[in-house]
Amino acid sequence: MARSTPPGSNLVEEVAVIETETPAVWPDRRGLPDLAGLGPSDRAALAAAADRLRGLRDVFADRVLALLRRHVPGYAMLGPEDVRSSARRFLDLVLAELTALRVPDAALREALADFARERAARGVPAEVLTLGYQWGSRAMLALMDQAGAAVGLRPALLLAAHDSTWEFTHEAAEIFTRVQHDLALERVQFDAERRAAFAAGVLGGTLPAEHIGHDARLFGLVPQARHVALAARAANDADAEALRLAVAGALRLPADRLLLAQVGTVLGFIAPRAPDTVAGHLVAAGPALPLDRLGAGFGEAVLALETARQFAMSGVVRLAGLGPRPLVLADPLTADNLSARHLAALDGAGHSSNEIEHTTRVYLECDQDVREVARRLAVHPNTVRYRVSRFQELTDLNLRRTEDLVTSWWLLNRRRA
Known part of the structure; x- marks a missing residue:
C-alpha cells in the first residue's frame, strides 16, 4: 500500500487513486486490538505514524474537499474552508485517540452526533453526511496506509484499521439518521409549543395586537x-x-x-x-x-x-342560547342571602324537602304544566300540585308573581349547580 510519491504532491492523481479503491471486505470482523496492550515496537510505530499523519492535516483536508466536490453535490452549500476545517477536526480527533492508545470509536460517536446536529441545522440531509463520511474515510485510510508503510507499522494492524473503519461507517450512518430524526421530533415539539403559546396568548388576551398580526x-x-x-x-x-x-x-x-x-x-x-x-x-x-x-x-x-x-x-x-342560566352562577352573596330568607324552612321540612324542591324545579322547567311534570316524575298530577303548594308555603314565594317566580327559578337552579 506504500507509495513512492510524497503525499500532496499531485492532488488530482491522488484523488483518482482513492476513487478507484474499494473497501476491503473480510470474512470475519477484524477490529483493532486493545492498543494499550501492543508491544513496544508496535506502539512506537503507531506513534510515529500518528506524528506523520499530523503533518498531513492540510493534505487530508484538500483531498476530502476534492472528493466531496466531485461526488457529493449536497456539500456544495458548504464553503471550501468549512469542509477543510471539518476534515482537519476529525483527523485531529482520530490521532488524539490513537496517540492515547485508544480505538477512536467512542470519541467518534460523540463527535459525529455533534457534527450531525450542526450540519442538520444548515439543511444537510443524513444521506449526504453518510456519503461524505465514507469518502472522508477513504481519504484517511489512504494516508494511513502511506504513513504506516513509511514507519514500518505491521500490515495486520493496517488491515484491522481498514476493517474497523468500514464497519464504523455503517454505525456513522445510523448516528446521522438517528440525530436528524431526533431533531425533526424536536422541531415538531417546538412548533407545537409555539402554536400553543400563540393560541394561549390570543385566547387569554395577553398577546398584544401587533404581535398577533405578525x-x-x-x-x-x-x-x-x-x-x-x-x-x-x-x-x-x-x-x-x-x-x-x-x-x-x-x-x-x-x-x-x-x-x-x-x-x-x-x-x-x-x-x-x-x-x-x-x-x-x-x-x-x-x-x-x-x-x-x-x-x-x-x-x-x-x-x-x-x-x-x-x-x-x-x-x-x-x-x-342559554337564556338566563348564566345568571345562576353569579353573585354568591345575593344567593346566600336569598337562600337564608326563603329556603331555610324548606330545608327543615324533613325527608319531603328534596321531593318538594325537585318537583318545583321541574314544574318551572315545564312552564308550570302540571300534567307534563307528572309524566316526567311518574306521579299523580295532584301530587305535583301538593308539592308545589308546599314549596310556596315554606318559602313564602308566590309563583303567580313574576318576581317570586324568577327568584324561585334562580335559587333552585343555583342550588342544583
Whole structure:
C-alpha cells in the first residue's frame, strides 16, 4: 500500500487513486486490538505514524474537499474552508485517540452526533453526511496506509484499521439518521409549543395586537378574518387528545392545523367556525371575531361552558342560547342571602324537602304544566300540585308573581349547580 510519491504532491492523481479503491471486505470482523496492550515496537510505530499523519492535516483536508466536490453535490452549500476545517477536526480527533492508545470509536460517536446536529441545522440531509463520511474515510485510510508503510507499522494492524473503519461507517450512518430524526421530533415539539403559546396568548388576551398580526400568518391565519373561540374541558391528556381529534373532525380540518392551548383549567381552540356538533363532548363556542378581539369571545365561551356543565347539557352550546342560566352562577352573596330568607324552612321540612324542591324545579322547567311534570316524575298530577303548594308555603314565594317566580327559578337552579 506504500507509495513512492510524497503525499500532496499531485492532488488530482491522488484523488483518482482513492476513487478507484474499494473497501476491503473480510470474512470475519477484524477490529483493532486493545492498543494499550501492543508491544513496544508496535506502539512506537503507531506513534510515529500518528506524528506523520499530523503533518498531513492540510493534505487530508484538500483531498476530502476534492472528493466531496466531485461526488457529493449536497456539500456544495458548504464553503471550501468549512469542509477543510471539518476534515482537519476529525483527523485531529482520530490521532488524539490513537496517540492515547485508544480505538477512536467512542470519541467518534460523540463527535459525529455533534457534527450531525450542526450540519442538520444548515439543511444537510443524513444521506449526504453518510456519503461524505465514507469518502472522508477513504481519504484517511489512504494516508494511513502511506504513513504506516513509511514507519514500518505491521500490515495486520493496517488491515484491522481498514476493517474497523468500514464497519464504523455503517454505525456513522445510523448516528446521522438517528440525530436528524431526533431533531425533526424536536422541531415538531417546538412548533407545537409555539402554536400553543400563540393560541394561549390570543385566547387569554395577553398577546398584544401587533404581535398577533405578525405571528398569525406563521400559523396559516389571516389576522383580520373572523375566527371562533371554542372552550371545553378534558379530564386528562388522553381525553384532551380525543377532544382535539373530535373537534378537528367536526370542522373537517387536519388535526395538526387546529390551534389549541390550555388556558387556566379550560382547553381553548381557535377555529375558523363553530362546529355543528362534537360527538361525545360538551363544547362551547364564542362569537365570530377578529383575532385581536378573540380573547373576549373566549371569555364568553368559557361562561357558556361552565353554565352548560352545571345544567348537565351536552353538544355545542353558545351563551346566547342559554337564556338566563348564566345568571345562576353569579353573585354568591345575593344567593346566600336569598337562600337564608326563603329556603331555610324548606330545608327543615324533613325527608319531603328534596321531593318538594325537585318537583318545583321541574314544574318551572315545564312552564308550570302540571300534567307534563307528572309524566316526567311518574306521579299523580295532584301530587305535583301538593308539592308545589308546599314549596310556596315554606318559602313564602308566590309563583303567580313574576318576581317570586324568577327568584324561585334562580335559587333552585343555583342550588342544583
